[in-house]
Amino acid sequence: MTPIASGPFQVPWSDYVPALWQALLKTVEYTVVSFAGAAVLGLIVALLRLSRLRAVRIVAAVYTELFKNVPLLAIIFVTYFGLASEGIVLSVFQAGCLSLIVFYAAYLSEIFRAAISGVHAGQQEAAEALGLGKIATFAHVIFPQALRLALAGTNTMAVDLLKSTSLLVTISAAELMSEGRLITSATFRALEVYLVIAAIYFALCYPLSQALLWLERRIRAGVPLSPRRHRRLAAARRLLAEDGATA
């Protein structure tokens, strides 16, 4: 790996494109799996924190405070090296995702709890008065409104999680940062390599945050996201238009 030319780019990047592509996919994989897991766990913890039972609320609060106040790196080390020393051996991927999930679930649960409590109490009553059961009330009345309130914070966390996957370099998770370290040790061009790696992270995160902002605006504007609701509104539009013509 001798430099072919002088100038800012001396690493033979074309040789590394396939490896970088694999690493990028790995980063995306970590992000998608961990975010999905964190969102589900975060929602469960948020619901537990809103439970009528004090004991349940306390358990959920302890969870949130614990993982909010411990560094992510410490969680990664405990799940990968710590558990392994006790005979619980997780693969790098399992340990990486588990760490990200438990850490981000704590933050997301705070965002979700605030959002759910932020839905006006009259909404619950109106749904109950219409004969909607507990699950239907949550699914069709509380959750969609809480989602709107939670979107901004949740989106920030999604981008933050993507960036935090870079900490998995410490357990050689084969994602972008780990690949950057490999290329650096082969080329000794640390500045160039890590600038390129940083640029790739930016190229992932910036469109992601913009896309999430766009989604947030669409949802706030009440644009139907599910095909079912889209069809329902289209049918309503047709029927109401007929009405306008005859009225």
Place this chain on the structure above:
Amino acid sequence: MTPTTIPQPTATQALPAADDAVVSIRHLSKSFDGRTVLDDIHLTVRRRKIVAIIGQSGGGKTTLMRCVNLLERPDAGTIDVAGERTCADGKITCRDLARLRQSVGMVFQRFNLFPHLTAVENVMLAQVRAGTPEKEALARAVALLRRVGLAHRGLAFPDQMSGGEQQRVAIARALALKPTVLLFDEPTSSLDPESTGEVLRVMRELAEDGMTMILVTHEVSFARDVADWVVFIDGGKIVEEGLPADVLGRPVQQRTRAFLAAYGGPRGEDGG
């Protein structure tokens, strides 16, 4: 509209039980944190009749109404809705709470429309959840919006509508499940006079169509016009009840007179 009994406006008088009673309340009591809100209430609402409940804020009228669809659980007494005992002595005996609430529509003071849904979806939601086919639910929702004069606003979201429009959508939503009785909890209290007029017009049409209604209101003149029976509640007790012309025009009780003096005053022959 003619009463079958000559009203005797005494303190806790109950109407005689009747076969056409849609709601029948006996010995109902309710307290919050040791404070008695309702004290031994008797009330019968018959089919196609409109009962107006008037009284000071905090006097228990809203709580009484919320007991009918069990949004509040009474501490004592019984309630029968459409022939089924829904609660007795502090226990809910209603086997199917969802069905009870489908048969008792409710309109709130603050509308409580679902802000993430359009007007037509607000009217459709409960129908679809109750198993009505999509197409049928939509057709009914559009028909109901037309009935409250809002077919042209069907795709508007609540925050794009005036208070009067929102409340009319809320009435359409409450009618969607073909309830046997409608509850109105101060439906015009958060509206400006113009919106109040719109909403009262819709309610008057419902009354003319023979809808059974319980109405908690401060609109004394509206109660006089549409109600078949007026109940004045104060301090958790029924102080006086009877025909609108009597309770609102010739109140017997001092407390009723004081209330009416503050909220519009009796306009009978001996009014003023």
